[in-house]
Amino acid sequence: MIDANSKDHVHSVFESIAPKYDLMNDILSFRRHKAWRAFTMRKMNVQPGQKSLDLCCGTCDWTISLARASVNGETVGLDFSRNMLDIGQAKVDKLGLAKQITLVQGNAMELPFADNTFDYVTIGFGLRNVPDIVQVLKEMKRVVKPGGKVVCLELSKPTWQPFKGIYYFYFEKLLPLMGKWFVRKYEQYRWLPESLAVFPDLQALAELFRTVGLRGVKAYPLFFGVAALHIGTKGTDGE
Template sequence: MDAESKQKHVHEVFESIAPKYDMMNDIISFRRHKAWRRFTMRKMEVQPGQTSLDLCCGTCDWTIALARASGKGKTVGLDFSRNMLDVGQAKVNKLGLGGQISLIQGNAMDLPFEDNSFDYVTIGFGLRNIPDIVKTLKEMKRVVKPGGKIFCLEMSKPTWQPFKAIFYFYFEKLLPLLGKWFAKRQDQYRWLPESLKTFPDLQELAELFRTVGMRNVKAYPLSGGVGALHIGTKGNEGA
C-alpha cells in the first residue's frame, strides 16, 4: 500500500470506528492501555503551566490527562479524523476544559505550529498509522521547545517465546473477531495487526528517534513487549 492509499484507508477506518473506539480499546487491550498511559504520565512529570501537543489525539483521553496535569497550561490535540475529534470534544466539554484544550483537525506530517512551541509533544497509538514515520518525528522535534521532550506510546512486538506466539495468534486471529462481535467492524479491526507488521520494533524506533536528532533517547517495553514507550529530548541548540 503506497503512502496516499494508506492515509486514505486509515482515515476511513478511524472515521467508522470512532463511536466505539474507547470501548474497543478497553476490550482488546484488557484495559492495559490505561496502565501504559499512567506509566507514561509518571515519566513525563508535567509541571503546572507547561504546554503540550497531543498528536493523533483520537477521543482525547491523553489530551485530557495532559491538561489536568498542567493545571492551566495550554493543551492542543490534533487528529485527522473529524469523527474522533467530535467524540473527544464532547468529553472536553463535559469536563469543562474547553478553555484550556483546543482540538484541531490536521496532518501529523505537516504540523500547523511555529518552531519551539510546546514543552511536550506526544503521540499515542498513532505513529504506526502514519505513512512517513521519520517525517512525523521531525515535525514533533521541530515544534517542541529546546530542552522539551517527545513521547511516543505505541503497540510493539514481543520477542520472547512462547508469549510471542500467543500474542500474534490473539492479535491476528482473535482481535478481528472481537471487532466483528462488539463493534460490527471486522474488516476495520484487521487493520490493527496489519499496521504492526512493517512498524519498527523497540530498538529500531529508538534508533529513528536518534536519527532525527533527539537526545537521551529511552525505550521502555510494556506488558512483555506488547506496547512500548519511547522518549526523546530536544537539544538546547533548537531545531
C-alpha cells in the same frame, strides 16, 4: 511507509470506528492501555503551566490527562479524523476543560504550529498509522521547545517465547473477530495487525528517534513488549 490508498483507508477506518473506539480499546487491550498511559505520565512528570501538543489524539483521553497534569497549561489535540475529534470535544466540554484544551483537525506530517512552541509533543497509538514515521518525528522535534520532550506510546513487538506466539495468534486472528463480534467492524480491526507488521520494533524506533536528532532517547517495553514507550529530548541548542 503507507501509500496514498492506504492513507485514505486508514482515515476511513478511524472515521467509522470512532463511536466505539474507547470501548474497543478497553476490550482489546484488557484495559492495559490505561495503565500504560499512567506509566507514561509518571515518566513525563508534566509540571503546572507547561504546554503540550497531543498528535493523533483520537477521542482525547491522553489530551485530557496532559491538561489536568499541567493544571492551567495550554493543551492542543490534533487528529485527522473529524469524528474522533467530535467525540473528544464532547469529553472536553463535559469536564469543563474547553478553555484549556484546543482541538485541531490536521496532518501530523505538516503541523500548523511554529518552531519551539511546546514543552511536550506526544503521540499515542498513532505513529504506526502515519504515511512517513520519520517525517512525523521531525515535525514533533521541530515544534517542541529546546529541552522539551517528544513522547511516543505505541504497540510494539514481543520477543519472548512462548508469549510472542500467543500474542500474535490473539492479535492477528482473534482481534479482528472481536471487532466483528462487538462492533460489527471486522475489516477495520483487521487493519491493526497489518499496521504493526511493518512498524519498527523497540530498538529500531529508538534509533529513528536518534536519527532525527533527539537526544537521551529512552525506550521502555511494556507488558512483555506488547507496547513501548519512547521518550527523546530536543537539545537545548535547538538541534
